[in-house]
Amino acid sequence: MIELFILMMERVGLMILLAFLLVNVPYFKKILLSRDKYQSKLQLAIIFSLFAIISNFTGIEIKDNQIVPSSILTNLHDNVSIANTRTLAIGVSGIVGGPFVGGMVGLIAGTHRFIQGSHYSLFYIPSSLLVGFLSGWLGKKLTKKGQFPTATQAAFIGAFMEVVQMLFIMLFSGGNLQQGINLVSFIAFPMIILNSTGTFIFLSILTTTLQQEEQAKAVQTHDVLELAAATLPYFREGLNEHSAQEVATIIQHYTKVSAISLTDTHRILAHYGAGSDHHIPELEVITELSKDVLKHGTLSIVHHKEQIGCSNPNCPLKAAIVIPLFVHKKIVGTLKMYFTDASQLTHVEEQLAKGLGTIFSTQIELGEAEVQSKLLKEAEIKSLQAQVNPHFFFNAINTISALMRKDSDKARTLLLQLSTYFRGNLQGARQTLIPLKQELAQVDAYLSLEQARFPNRYTVTFDVDDTLIHYLVPPYAVQILVENTIKHAFGSRKENNHAHVSIYKKQEKLIISVKDNGLGIPDERLTHLGKESVISEKGTGTALDNLSKRMTNLFGEQAEFNVQNNLDSGVIFTLTMPLIETNNSTTLS
Numbered sequence: 001m002i003e004l005f006i007l008m009m010e011r012v013g014l015m016i017l018l019a020f021l022l023v024n025v026p027y028f029k030k031i032l033l034s035r036d037k038y039q040s041k042l043q044l045a046i047i048f049s050l051f052a053i054i055s056n057f058t059g060i061e062i063k064d065n066q067i068v069p070s071s072i073l074t075n076l077h078d079n080v081s082i083a084n085t086r087t088l089a090i091g092v093s094g095i096v097g098g099p100f101v102g103g104m105v106g107l108i109a110g111t112h113r114f115i116q117g118s119h120y121s122l123f124y125i126p127s128s129l130l131v132g133f134l135s136g137w138l139g140k141k142l143t144k145k146g147q148f149p150t151a152t153q154a155a156f157i158g159a160f161m162e163v164v165q166m167l168f169i170m171l172f173s174g175g176n177l178q179q180g181i182n183l184v185s186f187i188a189f190p191m192i193i194l195n196s197t198g199t200f201i202f203l204s205i206l207t208t209t210l211q212q213e214e215q216a217k218a219v220q221t222h223d224v225l226e227l228a229a230a231t232l233p234y235f236r237e238g239l240n241e242h243s244a245q246e247v248a249t250i251i252q253h254y255t256k257v258s259a260i261s262l263t264d265t266h267r268i269l270a271h272y273g274a275g276s277d278h279h280i281p282e283l284e285v286i287t288e289l290s291k292d293v294l295k296h297g298t299l300s301i302v303h304h305k306e307q308i309g310c311s312n313p314n315c316p317l318k319a320a321i322v323i324p325l326f327v328h329k330k331i332v333g334t335l336k337m338y339f340t341d342a343s344q345l346t347h348v349e350e351q352l353a354k355g356l357g358t359i360f361s362t363q364i365e366l367g368e369a370e371v372q373s374k375l376l377k378e379a380e381i382k383s384l385q386a387q388v389n390p391h392f393f394f395n396a397i398n399t400i401s402a403l404m405r406k407d408s409d410k411a412r413t414l415l416l417q418l419s420t421y422f423r424g425n426l427q428g429a430r431q432t433l434i435p436l437k438q439e440l441a442q443v444d445a446y447l448s449l450e451q452a453r454f455p456n457r458y459t460v461t462f463d464v465d466d467t468l469i470h471y472l473v474p475p476y477a478v479q480i481l482v483e484n485t486i487k488h489a490f491g492s493r494k495e496n497n498h499a500h501v502s503i504y505k506k507q508e509k510l511i512i513s514v515k516d517n518g519l520g521i522p523d524e525r526l527t528h529l530g531k532e533s534v535i536s537e538k539g540t541g542t543a544l545d546n547l548s549k550r551m552t553n554l555f556g557e558q559a560e561f562n563v564q565n566n567l568d569s570g571v572i573f574t575l576t577m578p579l580i581e582t583n584n585s586t587t588l589s
Contacts, residue, residue: 003067004060004062004067004083004186004187004190005189005190005193005194007060007067007083008060008083008085008190008191008194009194011055011058011059011060011084011085012085012088012194012195012197012198014054014058014085015051015055015085015088015089015198015202016198016201016202016205018051018054019201019202019205019206020205022047023205023206023209024209026343026345026346026347028047029209029210029213029346029347030347031043031044031047032096032206032209032210033210033213033347035096035097035098041097041098041100041101044093044096044097044101045093045097045100045101045104045105045108048089048090048092048093048096048097048101048105049093049104049105049108049109051089051092051093052086052089052090052093052105052108052109052112053108053109053112054089055084055085055086055088055089055109056073056082056084056086056109056112056113056116057072057073057074058072058073058084058085059073059082059083059084059086060082060083060084061073061076061080061081061082062080062081062082062083062183062186062187063077063079063080063081064079065182065183065186068080073116074116075116076116076117076121079120080117081169081173081183081187082117083187083190083191085194085195085198086109086113086128087128087131087158087161087162087165087191087195088158088195088198088199088202089105089109090102090105090106090109090128090131090132090135090161091131091132091135091157091158091161091162091195091199092135092154092158092199092202092203093105093106093132093135093136094106094131094132094133094134094135094136094137094138094139095135095136095138095139095148095149095154095157095199095203096139096148096206097136098136098139098140099132099133099136099137099140100136101132101136102131102132102133102134102135102136102139103129103132103133103136104132105132106128106129106130106131106132106133107125107128107129107132109128109132110124110125110126110127110128110129111125113125113128120172120173123168123171123172123173124168126168127164127165127168127169128165130164131161131164131165134160134161134164135157135158135161138157138160139154139157142157147207147210148203148206148207148210149203150203150207151200151201151203151204151207152200154199154200154202154203155196155197155199155200155203156196157199158195158196158198158199158200159192159193159195159196159199161195162188162191162192162195162196163192166184166187166188166191166192169183169184169187170183170184213347213348214408218404218405218408218411219404221355221400221404221408221411221412221415222401222404222405223254223255224254224352224355224356224359224415225397225400225401225404225415226254227250227251227254227255227356228359228363229397230250230254231246231247231250231251231360231363232363232366234246234247234250235247235360235363235364235366235367236363236366236367237367238364238367239262239264239269239325239332239333239364239367240269241269241270241281243367244262244269244270244281245269245270245272245281247262247270247360248260248261248262248270248271248272249272251335251337251356252272252273255337255349255352256344256349257273257337257338257339257344257349258273258274258316258317258338258339258340258341258344259271259272259273259274259275259276259279259317259336259337259338259340260272260273260335260336260337260338261279261334261335261336261338262333262334262335262336263285263290263294263333263334263336264332264333265294265331265332265333266284266285267281267283267284267285268280268281268283268284268285269281269333273338274316274317274338274340275310275312275315275316275317275338278310278312278315279310287308287309287310287320288308288309289302289307289308289309289320289322290322290334290336291309293322293323293324293334294324294331294333294334297324297326297331298324299321299322299323299324299353299354299357300320300321300322301320301321301322301345301350302319302320303318303319303342303345304318304319304342305317305318305319307320308320308338316340317338317339317340318339318340318341318342319338319339319341319342319344319345320336320337320338320339320345321336321337321345321349321350321353322334322335322336322337323335323336323337323353323354323356323357324357325357325360325361325364326361327361327364327365328365332364335353335356335357335360337349337353355412355415358416358419359415359419362419362422366422395449395453396414396418396421396449396453397418399414399449399452399453400414400415400418400452403452410452413448414448414449414452417444417445417448417449418445418449420441420442420444420445421442421445421446421449431475432474432475432554433472433473433474433475433554433580434472434473434474434475435469435470435471435472435473435582436464436468436469436470436471436472436473436478436503436510437469437470439473439475439476439477439478439479440462440464440469440478442476442478442479443478443479443482443501446479446482446483447460447482450486456495457494457495457497458486458490458497458498458499459497459498459499460482460486460498460499460500460501461498461499461500461501462500462501462503463500463501463502463503463504464501464502464503464504465503465504465505467505468503468504468505468510468579470581470582471510471579471580471581471582472580472581472582473510473512473577474547474550474551474554474577476547477512477547477551477575478501478503478512478514480543480544480547481501481512481514481547481573481575482499482501482514483543484543484544484573485499485514485516485518485571485573486499488518489516489518489519489570489571490516490518490519491518491519493518493519496517497516497517497518498516498517499514499515499516499517500514500515500516501513501514502514502515505579508578508579509558509576509577509578509579510576510577510578510579511574511575511576512574512575512577513572513573513574513575514572514573515566515570515571515572515573516570516571517566517568517569517570518569518570518571519569519570520565520566520569520570520571521563521565521571526563526564526565529544529545529563544561544563547561547575548561551575551577554577555577555578558576558577558578559575559576559577560574560575560576560577561574561575562574562575562576
């Protein structure tokens with residue numbers, strides 16, 4: 001048994017070595033991180049099936065409870081068994097990929113074992129299938145979202161799966177039960193101990209790798225926020241040579257890329273890093289890859305020098321990510337991240353590139369909106385500027401930054417909501433009326449960011465007639481009322497704060513009502529709201545006044561702004577306006 005134990009340690013070591021090599025392959029990391037997708041499950045099933053087949057080929061041949069010296073086991077004789085790490089490979093596949101992957105690997109591995117052995121080996125098909133399905137089911141039960149079971153839990157699953165396999169061997173191996181019992185008594189202990197240990201180490205390697213990946217993402221997201229803050233002043237100038245040069249330098253400083261390039265739709269605006277001797281600003285776009293992205297408007301990732309399509313034979317750039325930049329859904333240029341070592345282009349860098357593309361597109365839009373806003377009437381500029389709280393952006397950034405190391409997924413979600421919020425602000429600055437659906441998306445983004453700052457402090461519910469979402473409302477109409485309620489309605493109260501938004505149709509009018517259970521408004525101030533600025537401890541009081549005036553300018557006598565205290569507690573704000581459908585283009589400016 002000691003000899004078998006030592007030989008099994010060699011086989012388990014081989015599996016662990018393969019696992020270590022595999023998790024250092026970027027493509028496999030990408031599969032692990034997207035393992036809930038059907039395509040990834042199939043790829044995992046193929047990879048672990050190869051592991052299981054290798055286990056069958058490298059097993060230890062046993063006959064009459066004696067180890068038979070052998071090399072690669074391609075064809076077994078009758079009354080011959082093998083001790084191997086097949087169950088380890090099947091069990092790990094189930095833990096990693098779930099019942100589907102475990103079942104697929106078990107079926108393939110069991111079938112191969114049957115083909116490999118005698119007619120007594122048929123039971124390996126159902127036993128391996130059961131082991132794969134059970135390990136997947138148990139792994140799923142013990143798995144938290146986006147994670148694996150702990151290595152200790154995995155070890156117990158591995159041991160249990162080996163026990164299941166031993167029961168099948170005892171009952172069905174050889175010609176009689178006694179022969180099965182004798183075989184199990186010889187191989188059970190080393191196989192159960194070593195395969196469970198191998199499962200423990202295998203899962204430890206996978207878990208450590210993914211944790212390092214997540215930590216890298218968290219650090220990177222924090223850097224992205226700093227990068228976004230650093231590039232914002234330059235992109236507010238628009239996409240030009242000066243802003244592109246400064247931005248390229250900043251990006252290269254914050255990332256591990258070999259070179260950064262920015263283009264407009266036809267020429268290079270900036271190139272910083274490797275290849276700057278021939279990727280020269282003011283030249284036309286020289287790589288076929290960039291031309292293709294500008295033509296189709298889709299992100300492109302390549303891992304070979306030839307795919308970049310640079311005409312210079314000495315170009316050191318060997319991999320690249322090219323991200324299109326959009327303004328108002330129209331491509332205005334590209335951001336290119338180059339690598340002199342293709343192995344540096346990992347899944348983390350891909351996610352970074354996508355995030356930067358979204359942020360920079362928003363920042364360029366913001367810059368263009370600022371240029372366009374100078375052409376508006378001064379009164380309209382003041383009205384719209386009054387809606388934008390300059391502290392909101394910094395509060396949101398601080399909130400997201402604080403979440404980086406605690407919950408990177410939530411931080412990414414909030415970053416997208418921040419993008420939605422500022423896109424909405426930009427659109428509001430260019431339009432007199434917007435669809436209600438767009439306004440509600442803006443409110444949802446605002447609430448997501450506010451509730452991340454103050455968890456469980458406010459509850460805001462919505463009752464919206466779905467038939468009205470395509471009708472037009474003034475920008476910020478709902479947001480100002482909701483924001484005003486959150487900031488002023490509840491005082492310092494930290495719980496039991498509720499607001500209810502109702503949007504409905506009444507007598508061919510669109511009604512927006514925001515009701516809260518707050519402290520109410522003193523009568524001496526109530527009569528002035530919506531008619532003039534009412535200064536409070538937390539604001540200048542201009543938002544409600546501007547909203548009321550904008551509605552009057554837009555709809556005249558058909559507009560109503562009403563505010564009153566509830567009989568029990570809180571306040572009700574009500575806006576009344578005519579029903580205007582989206583396709584009425586004369587209402588937009």
